Amino acid sequence: MIKYKNWKLIFIIFVVLLNCIPYIQKGTLRKHVRVAIVCGADYVKITGKKGNELYNDFVVSLSAKFPLYFNSHNKPVEVNGKKYRGTLEIHNIEQKIWVINILDVEDYLKGVVPCEIGKISINLIEVAKAQAVAARTYVYAHLNQYQELGFDLYADTRDQIYAGVAVEHQLTSWAIEQTDREILTFRGQPIDAKYSSTCGGITANFSDIWIGESPPYLTSIVCRYCKKSPYYTWSEKIGKKEFFINLRQGLKQVGIILSKEELIQDFRFIRNRKSQRVNKVIITTTNGEYEIKNYQVRRVFGDGTDLRSSYFFLQPEGDSIIIAGRGYGHGVGMCQFGAIEMARMGKTYQEILRFYYPETKMVRVKY
Numbered sequence: 001m002i003k004y005k006n007w008k009l010i011f012i013i014f015v016v017l018l019n020c021i022p023y024i025q026k027g028t029l030r031k032h033v034r035v036a037i038v039c040g041a042d043y044v045k046i047t048g049k050k051g052n053e054l055y056n057d058f059v060v061s062l063s064a065k066f067p068l069y070f071n072s073h074n075k076p077v078e079v080n081g082k083k084y085r086g087t088l089e090i091h092n093i094e095q096k097i098w099v100i101n102i103l104d105v106e107d108y109l110k111g112v113v114p115c116e117i118g119k120i121s122i123n124l125i126e127v128a129k130a131q132a133v134a135a136r137t138y139v140y141a142h143l144n145q146y147q148e149l150g151f152d153l154y155a156d157t158r159d160q161i162y163a164g165v166a167v168e169h170q171l172t173s174w175a176i177e178q179t180d181r182e183i184l185t186f187r188g189q190p191i192d193a194k195y196s197s198t199c200g201g202i203t204a205n206f207s208d209i210w211i212g213e214s215p216p217y218l219t220s221i222v223c224r225y226c227k228k229s230p231y232y233t234w235s236e237k238i239g240k241k242e243f244f245i246n247l248r249q250g251l252k253q254v255g256i257i258l259s260k261e262e263l264i265q266d267f268r269f270i271r272n273r274k275s276q277r278v279n280k281v282i283i284t285t286t287n288g289e290y291e292i293k294n295y296q297v298r299r300v301f302g303d304g305t306d307l308r309s310s311y312f313f314l315q316p317e318g319d320s321i322i323i324a325g326r327g328y329g330h331g332v333g334m335c336q337f338g339a340i341e342m343a344r345m346g347k348t349y350q351e352i353l354r355f356y357y358p359e360t361k362m363v364r365v366k367y
Ligand SMILES: [Zn+2]
Pocket: 198, 199, 200, 201, 202, 223, 224, 225, 226, 335, 337, 338
């Protein structure tokens, strides 16, 4: 039998444990998130409850009186046949229909984590937890991001991929519950928890990819965990003629239009010494010099879509050019393939997050 004295000790241990994860300041964060799930349609089909009436595949066109609100009724609301938790707010923005899904952050994550980390098995549950914390942190760092449009996040790669109820999975939902309200902070603020598929051996600095200084938690680190990724290294062989046609097209996409007579004579890569990412490219033509900025590099050297990463080298070979690259995605923050491997090796989600976001602190959101 446990003596009174022991109960007292257990109570003290319980209180200490409870305080292990500090809470973020109350009142600074909110419980719900506003996600734009339809961005500029002529009409949408809605199933849900408006006032006391239940509508089934109700067509909302521009002639409606906006804003319109729909709630769930025993089952989730539907937009064009896709189910969503929470409620819907429909607006007319510049003669187009926009649908905003308003829901609890924890429910939103259930429709995000499976899209971002893919299907996982129980032995990889720690990576789903790490992804849940990263995705939740991302939300809190980007609240009110598009305030003028009335929402916080897009439901695609501009923010995080969110696909509603259809993609929800028992294991990922459990991982979200297990990390309930946990986020990463730096100096008391939610961090910009960036993540991408594969870093290729070393993560990128924030400043390799975007304008601005790299915070300590988004500074390049060596990652030995993503070697099994199909994108760890990759190469493409392309004819020189085609390469230059693509390059001209790429330049056009970032607003640099070369005339037919203007010939590309040289290009010079400026890299970050540690991360090896191309930070800048100086292109010399018969007319002068052009500077390609870090956030334009992948677009310029891609063939219509972005190049897999800005960690690449060009190697001429006869009439061809070999683009030898590493990694997939921007490479900043958590390397998802690396995180999967860490989970497989038995690391906890806290260890994974500490590794990819150094100098951050885990806290629990208090609304
Ligand atoms: Zn990696």
